[in-house]
Amino acid sequence: MTDNLADLTAVELIARYQQGSLSPVEVIEDVLARVEALEPKLFATYALDPEAARAAARESEYRWRHGEAGPLDGVPVTIKENIATRGTPAPQGTAATELVPATEDAPAAARLRAAGAVIFSKTTMPEYGMLSSGVSTFHPLTRNPWNVALTPGGSSAGAAAAAAAGYGPLHVGTDIGGSIRLPAGWCGLVGLKPTHGRIAVGNPYPGRAIGPLTRTAADAALALSVMTGPDRRDHTSLPPIADSYDDLPATVQGLRIGLLLDAGVGLAVDPEVHAAVSAAAATLEKAGAVVEPIAPIITREMLDGLDRFWRVRSAADLQALPEDRRAKVLPEIRRWVSTAAGLTGFEVFHGFSQMGAMAVAVDAAFASYDFLISPVAPITAFPAELAYPTDDPLKPFEHIAFTVPYNMSGHPATTANCGYSSTGLPIGLQIAAPRFADHSALRLAADLTPLLPPARPWPAP
Structure with a gap:
């Protein structure tokens, strides 16, 4: 267990609060000190509010002393800036947005607050959340704690940078x-x-x-258990999660796992990424799982169709802005949507239909397997200043072919670190599970972690 309070997991914090050996007031001071030390290099936070955080920590301390604590009481949490929190504007990562304070918490933020979490900051995102980087006309450029010359990724850029840098244990993204x-x-x-x-x-x-x-699957499961459940503001929301992460067996013996090493479209998989994911698959096989290679799930037609539909959707959003605000939008985004007007109605409808085509393809891939594993991305982190890894606004989706199918199909998918590049950059393994098996995906990530070579120390930029 670490001596640095900012690096304690949420599970560890709750245990120590229960024992009375630690106070939320001590923890938030350590977290705020970490933020103060590293923010000049990382730029991960937005609307940081130290005094409100200290007040919330004092209230949490009182609840722990009087037996009134909630399931996340006193745990420091950040929330991505596009998830509404009352009183704070949501600029969507762009200077084109009018800064109007939110009138109420979004469902996830409300549940975290009700559980006693200390929400001390929002985190940054890139322009309209449409980039896998931290490039924004509103926020300073967010950087990766493992190498500040590189991007943390996006669009949950600040959340990832904050988590890796130890701005407390729980961070919420989209x-x-x-x-x-x-x-x-x-x-x-x-x-x-x-x-x-x-x-x-x-x-x-x-x-x-x-x-x-x-930083851990157990913390992700704890956060999920608090945020899950229906809300009248989301007609697609589901009943509370039924299974329990803690009750799932810690074994991979007998699991059938499909291994996807070629997305079939997009950027080629870097040899170091291929090697790390292959090694993780071999580790699972050695532990008793049946691991079989599978063919690509999606096609060029599917990815390009989605691109066309999203261009039109974003073009409509930008067209609704007054000209002076539209001019503030990141040039790469304006270049991306510039081709939307030339698409026919048939092309746009066909693009929309590719979301369903991806869902059908993912469902078919699960027919014989308990889990599907793959790289998260075909490459490691790219230069921070680039909006896209291709550096081409007209080819913006070449790196998402492993991840986007599960958005379209609705399946849960999680990540686990499975190794490092020769330059010390993390390499992510994606674990996708059948719909509703969220805790099973996290359980497999937890079970795999101790079987892999030891993780490197967290970065201190």
């Missing part, structure tokens, strides 16, 4: 094509995109999900 899992993979974290509807989002859309980014 994901519509890989925006939790990509930064989690590039920052060495557990990042869960839950079953669609498992956590109410408040503004539902096909593929959109909210989930935790943490």
Whole structure:
């Protein structure tokens, strides 16, 4: 167990609060000191509020002393800036947004607050959440704690950087094509995109999900248990999760696992990524799982169709802005949507239909397997200043072919660090599970971790 309070897991914090050996007031001071030391290099936070955090920690301390503590009482938490928290504007990562304070907490934020979590900051995101980087016209450029010259990924950029840097144990992001899992993979974290509807989002859309980014699977499961459940603001939200992470058996013996090493589309898999994921698969096989290679799940037609549909959707959003605000949008985003007007109605409808085609393809891939594993991304973290790893606004999705299918199908998928590149960068393994088996995906991530070579120390930029 670490002596640095900011690095304690949520599970460890709760245990020590229960014992009375630690106070939330002590913990938030350590977390705020970590933030103060590292933010000039990482730029992961937005609307940081130390005094409100200290007040919330004092209230939590009182509840622990009087036997009134909730399931996350006193645990420091950050929330991605596009998840509404009352009184704070949500700029969506862009200077084009009018800064209007939110009138109420989004469902996930409300449940965390009700559970006693100390929400001390929001975290940054790139322009409209449409980039897998931290590039934004509103926020300073968010950087990766493992190497500040590189991106933490996106669009949950600040959440991943904060988690890897030890800004407390729990961080909440959003994901519509890989925006939790990509930064989690590039920052060495557990990042869960839950079953669609498992956590109410408040503004539902096909593929959109909210989930935790943490250092351990157990912390992700704890956060999930608090945030899950229906909410009137999300017509796609599901009943509370039925199974228990703690009750699942810790074994891989007899599991049938499909291994996807070639997405069939997009960037080629880097040899070091291929080697690390292959080694993790071999480890699972040695532990008693049946691991079999599988063919690519999605096609170029599917990925390009989704790209076209999302261009039109984003173009419509930008067209609704006054010209002076539209001019503030990141040039790469404006370039990306510039081709939307030339698409026919048939092309747009065909693009929309590819979301369903991906869902059918993923469901078929699960016919014979308990889990599907793959790289999270075909590459390791890329230069921080690039909006896209391709550095081409007209080829923005070449790195999401492993992640986006599970958004479209609604299946849960989580990440686990499975190794490092020759330059010391984390390499993420993606574990996808059948719908509603969120805890099973996290359990497998937890079971695999001790079987792999020891993880490297967390970075101290």
